[in-house]
Amino acid sequence: MRLDGRVTADDEEYAISSASTAATAPVRVEVRGLTKSFGAVRAVSDLGFSVEPGQVTGFLGPNGAGKTTTLRMVLGLIRPDAGTATFDGVPYTDLPDPSRTVGAVLETAFHPARSGRNHLRVYCRAAGLPLERADEVLRQVGLSDAGGRRAGSYSLGMRQRLALAGALLGDPGVLVLDEPANGLDPEGIQWLRGFLRHLAHDQGRTVLVSSHLLSEVEQTVDRVVIVGAGRLVREGSIAELRAGAEGAGTVLVRSPEAPRLAEVLRATGAQVAQDGDGALTVSGRTAAEIGSRAFAAGVELHELRPHTSGLEEIYFQLTAGQEQFAAPTPGAPVAEGAAR
Amino acid sequence: MIRLVRAEWTKLFTTKVWLGLLLGSVVMVAAFAIFFTAFAGDDESGLPAVGTPLYEDLILSTAANANILFLILGIIGMTQEYRHRTATPTFLTSPRRGQVVIAKLIAYALAAAAFALVVVIVNYVVVAIHAGARGAAPSLDGDNLATLATSLVALVIYAVIGVGLGALLRNQVGAIVGGLVYLFVVEPIIRSVRATAGAYKWMPGGGLEALTATFEGPDLLEAWQGGLLLLGYGLLAAFLGTLLAVRRDVV
Numbered sequence: 001m002r003l004d005g006r007v008t009a010d011d012e013e014y015a016i017s018s019a020s021t022a023a024t025a026p027v028r029v030e031v032r033g034l035t036k037s038f039g040a041v042r043a044v045s046d047l048g049f050s051v052e053p054g055q056v057t058g059f060l061g062p063n064g065a066g067k068t069t070t071l072r073m074v075l076g077l078i079r080p081d082a083g084t085a086t087f088d089g090v091p092y093t094d095l096p097d098p099s100r101t102v103g104a105v106l107e108t109a110f111h112p113a114r115s116g117r118n119h120l121r122v123y124c125r126a127a128g129l130p131l132e133r134a135d136e137v138l139r140q141v142g143l144s145d146a147g148g149r150r151a152g153s154y155s156l157g158m159r160q161r162l163a164l165a166g167a168l169l170g171d172p173g174v175l176v177l178d179e180p181a182n183g184l185d186p187e188g189i190q191w192l193r194g195f196l197r198h199l200a201h202d203q204g205r206t207v208l209v210s211s212h213l214l215s216e217v218e219q220t221v222d223r224v225v226i227v228g229a230g231r232l233v234r235e236g237s238i239a240e241l242r243a244g245a246e247g248a249g250t251v252l253v254r255s256p257e258a259p260r261l262a263e264v265l266r267a268t269g270a271q272v273a274q275d276g277d278g279a280l281t282v283s284g285r286t287a288a289e290i291g292s293r294a295f296a297a298g299v300e301l302h303e304l305r306p307h308t309s310g311l312e313e314i315y316f317q318l319t320a321g322q323e324q325f326a327a328p329t330p331g332a333p334v335a336e337g338a339a340r
Numbered sequence: 341m342i343r344l345v346r347a348e349w350t351k352l353f354t355t356k357v358w359l360g361l362l363l364g365s366v367v368m369v370a371a372f373a374i375f376f377t378a379f380a381g382d383d384e385s386g387l388p389a390v391g392t393p394l395y396e397d398l399i400l401s402t403a404a405n406a407n408i409l410f411l412i413l414g415i416i417g418m419t420q421e422y423r424h425r426t427a428t429p430t431f432l433t434s435p436r437r438g439q440v441v442i443a444k445l446i447a448y449a450l451a452a453a454a455f456a457l458v459v460v461i462v463n464y465v466v467v468a469i470h471a472g473a474r475g476a477a478p479s480l481d482g483d484n485l486a487t488l489a490t491s492l493v494a495l496v497i498y499a500v501i502g503v504g505l506g507a508l509l510r511n512q513v514g515a516i517v518g519g520l521v522y523l524f525v526v527e528p529i530i531r532s533v534r535a536t537a538g539a540y541k542w543m544p545g546g547g548l549e550a551l552t553a554t555f556e557g558p559d560l561l562e563a564w565q566g567g568l569l570l571l572g573y574g575l576l577a578a579f580l581g582t583l584l585a586v587r588r589d590v591v
Contacts, residue, residue, distance in 0.1 A: 069591075072589075075432060075435075076431075077428065077432070077590040077591075078589040078590065092435055093436065098433065099433050102432075104432055106428050107425050107426075107428045107429070109426070110424065111351075111355060111420060111426055112424065114354045114355055115354070118350070118354035121350055121354075122347050122354070123433050125343060125346045125350050126433045127343070
């Protein structure tokens with residue numbers, strides 16, 4: 001864990017195993033043309049994207065967008081109608097040692113009568129790992145004290161941690177997590193964020209984490225793959241997504257002398273939109289530039305704020321109307337007959 | 341493969357299902373042996389007397405009555421993966437799913453052999469004590485050992501059938517209820533109705549009866565044929581179950 005020559009409490013906490021100090025071999029995940037129908041329902045259509053090592057990639061989309069189906073196809077649990085998913089060119093079902101290459105959290109269900117530690121030992125046996133790995137990963141996810149208890153007595157958050165521990169057993173280069181924040185308390189989510197970033201940024205692992213909420217993973221992920229109705233909607237870095245946001249790069253300014261300020265700013269070549277109640281939307285100038293111009297001109301400012309809220313809005317725009325079960329907006333008139 | 345078999349044993353012995361089924365089998369077999377011996381030779385019961393070869397054949401094959409519990413052992417072993425949704429991590433660890441089913445078949449056949457050994461030993465010991473007290477404990481000669489051994493084999497085969505049936509049906513309650521209804525309702529009807537009685541000898545129950553029973557009954561195969569037939573059903577269920585487990589999506 002001496003990534004920088006020092007041992008800190010955090011390094012201890014995130015320690016994967018003594019063996020993992022040696023960087024994990026980077027593994028690239030490549031998805032091409034995945035397609036799957038269940039009966040008449042097309043769950044995933046010609047979906048392709050890639051997941052790079054050393055980054056946390058968010059796999060986003062509303063409920064029913066086909067995220068879980070896609071992850072299960074990537075992991076060989078569901079047979080796609082068409083398309084491939086490979087780990088450095090190898091499909092999951094052909095990996096010689098899957099547990100050591102890919103760790104996945106898809107379910108938080110366990111045999112209720114089996115202890116968490118014994119649950120993990122089953123998979124140590126099946127993967128040919130030493131049984132001590134069970135205790136190591138329990139420590140890593142903070143479940144050491146609960147390892148001997150029946151998994152049926154675990155809280156939802158503890159189940160998430162146990163599932164994560166199972167994914168870490170083989171010290172894999174790739175981690176695939178389906179909605180891992182479900183059931184975690186705010187502290188647990190905070191911990192998970194740090195943990196995933198550490199696995200990707202410090203240890204070079206490939207991390208793919210799905211969520212239906214952008215806000216949940218916004219602070220964790222470097223790249224996003226957004227799907228809606230089984231199709232790829234957008235793939236790119238968070239920065240690219242931000243840059244593409246409506247209103248990106250604009251600054252909101254509020255002043256009692258808005259018209260005069262608008263003139264001052266226009267004189268410097270900025271585009272200024274005025275919306276009546278003393279607010280200006282300025283593009284082509286940074287907040288600092290606007291502030292110094294206003295100060296030089298002696299204009300009083302009440303607010304000066306770069307526009308940043310675009311990300312969640314874009315996500316909504318991109319995925320609008322693709323929820324599986326669209327509910328009427330509260331207060332909207334209810335269609336005749338629907339109320340009965 | 342050895343890893344996967346050991347993983348199955350870890351699964352089996354880290355819950356208490358095996359203990360319940362083993363104790364249940366032991367109690368069932370011991371109780372049956374005691375009642376049977378108590379009424380043996382009684383004119384009204386019509387049971388053969390203690391010390392006769394027929395009595396010894398019958399009493400030493402009572403272990404085979406635990407077949408339903410061994411069937412359930414196999415069914416639970418397979419269907420718990422679906423019931424508790426552990427099929428996902430299991431198939432993630434071993435994506436070649438056919439190997440998982442084969443490992444289960446091996447693991448449960450060997451575990452069932454050990455459990456069945458306990459059951460036939462209890463059967464013999466109870467009979468030896470009770471029948472001994474009534475005059476003549478059966479000796480462990482070739483005939484009687486063969487009778488005990490066929491019971492053991494029958495129990496192992498039923499556990500294998502259970503695994504195969506579980507892989508086929510996946511639903512735990514459905515597979516157990518289906519198994520019970522089949523063994524206690526469907527087969528007895530087929531066995532007793534004149535028109536279908538001829539087919540009975542080709543069914544699993546007919547195979548079991550041919551393998552273990554020696555008294556006058558319906559038309560049956562030879563014991564070894566019955567054993568092979570039973571094993572054939574076990575392997576057929578396992579084969580179909582494997583085929584389906586490999587092809588079906590795990591959602």
